[in-house]
Amino acid sequence: MKRSRCGAWCLMLASGSALATSSGHTGELLFGLFWVVLAAALMGTVASRFGIPAVVGQVVAGLLIGPSVLKLVRPEEFFLTLAEIGAIFLLFMVGLETRLGELLRVGREALLVAVLGIALPLVLGFGFGFWQGQANVSALFVGTALVATSVGITAKVLQELGVLNDPFAQVILGAAVIDDILGLTLLAVVSGLGAGQDTTAAQVGLTLGLSVGFVALVLTVGIPLVRRGQARLQELSLSRAFNVALVVGLGLAALSTVAGLAPIIRAFLAGMVLAEVKDEVAFESTVHAIEAFLAPVFFVVVGLQVNLGALTQLPVVIAGLVLTVLAVAGKLLGGLLGARSLGRREATLVGLGMVPRGEVGLIVASLGLGAGLIGEPVYAEVLLMVLLTTVLAPLALRALLRRERLVQQAP
């Protein structure tokens, strides 16, 4: 505890000392980073003090320093990219704590949760848009935004509470990987429809096949390869070992570009592959330090992107609240039905874990607005839904886990 406090202390002083007189815009960006780090440290600590997950405090911190309230920092490309690197290290870290065997043991549940957690929100979102009188494509886009899952938010909360290796957490992680594959395919199809292109079943099948094949390949070929390679790598000279890493890294890179998976899911897979050898090689603390620096940046930037300026009209706010209820209901029901076999309490946890829409929901909404497929009011409704699910789900998750632990300790 003492250590992490001083890490943040230092980071703040280092960033503070980096404030800008230097070359123009770079200086402004460093200044912005100072605010982001400061806000993350401050709000994260305040949240933890009140028994709220630090993640929630950091998303709210982003909302506060962003364009909606204090206008200190704009969500520029630099911050978006740095945030993505933060998410990558976070998921890489989570992957390091995951063993394939344990994940496969709950494979059936994960698949069910993922499929139901896509189908139910899609139908609910489309129905809502249809009922609102939106065009078909617009209603489809609302449905797609409801499908998004931000595994980063949930993963961090589970990591904070130290329950990443519980069966329900494994179901969430497995379902997130499947969700990502199916969700991105859906997004491609809907975007294609919006652009007036008909996507053939063959194309959809190809995209799906590539993604699934890639994941299967990494897990079935990558893990044995790393296991076998490790023994040889330790004998190899430094530069030779790097050449091997180069080939592995480039190969993985080329393959995953073709497969079209989200970077954070690939980072999760890479972490999982390396988890097999992590006990022999001490790289965990290095990755952890970088994650401790950049993951809070990711959460703040999620908040930063939510510009609540459009939420001035009561009908939009009410529609956004209804959408939020549907978003929660869809994923919760998906979890309850899909993970039924784990028992009701665990299934509820799974459902809650799938609720946060986070940065994925924001990306879908921005794509739709940018392509002219949804209008400003619908965009604002989706934004409110993303913010509420991202902030409320971790609160509920933590509260439920606390209560469960008390019940377990009682007898």
Add this chain to the structure above:
Amino acid sequence: MKRSRCGAWCLMLASGSALATSSGHTGELLFGLFWVVLAAALMGTVASRFGIPAVVGQVVAGLLIGPSVLKLVRPEEFFLTLAEIGAIFLLFMVGLETRLGELLRVGREALLVAVLGIALPLVLGFGFGFWQGQANVSALFVGTALVATSVGITAKVLQELGVLNDPFAQVILGAAVIDDILGLTLLAVVSGLGAGQDTTAAQVGLTLGLSVGFVALVLTVGIPLVRRGQARLQELSLSRAFNVALVVGLGLAALSTVAGLAPIIRAFLAGMVLAEVKDEVAFESTVHAIEAFLAPVFFVVVGLQVNLGALTQLPVVIAGLVLTVLAVAGKLLGGLLGARSLGRREATLVGLGMVPRGEVGLIVASLGLGAGLIGEPVYAEVLLMVLLTTVLAPLALRALLRRERLVQQAP
């Protein structure tokens, strides 16, 4: 050794797994970062294997993947900002290893080295430009580019060799702080002249006074404050400690914006202030891990910015080589004369340590080109000088230190 290898391994796999299909340009930037990290790891290792400082390998790596040769990565704002953060953490780290008392003990030498290391290159550069028949302002700009010192390059080499606490290294660090203050003042004056503004002596005095006053204030007030505050901070609750840090951080930030120091020098000062309490608080390893990730990015980006495309004409190349000789002679002489009292060998080391122009030289040259004060050929000459001083000085420094150590071990 084993640990750092695997840190890099991981980083590469994490970055590799981050390759882009994601949202457009962000994806491209992640792809670029993968190349940067890969090139840094590979060339750094190769260099170390041949007894060359890793820094040199990394600058060359940047040259190779940059616009001059392979054209894999362009020096975009994202990389420049990330590089600056890397330099900040590097200098913060170096500051942590520096104690004020030891620095002040060589204060006289540091001041002399800084002043001579500015006057001599300025005169030599101006004379060269004048002899070439350049306009007065253009010749002055060449002189200013020759004044620049990149303390980051030298500091990393000294850190690698574990001699940061030797007296000569302290002279270099002290001289770098003074150099930065005087150099930035000079750049402001010359830029003002170029823009047709006359800078009054009063303005120059004010700028200088503010910078010097800020450094003095941080060292005389900051260190006792941190020392006293530490005892209380450890008693304070988590959130209260953060409030204190917030005030300190913001105060330092506001002051340094006024003072107009370079961010990396401020990071060095912040590190030096915190060095007083580092033994009681375990934050060093956290900062070190982030530095290990981002400092190589800094060195690669220095190489990335050197576009050698303009170096096709023989006269330009020859002029650039002459400029390099003058650049080396000016700083070497400054060190030899200024640090005379340390003995000839140590004084040579000081002079060599001041030679690399690195990113500071590039910034000066870009400013001059952008404002139309120097032409393309002169810009190319300065670029060649920057590259050669940045790559050759660490080589000479290391060779000399090795020989010296052998001589010391002999008797």
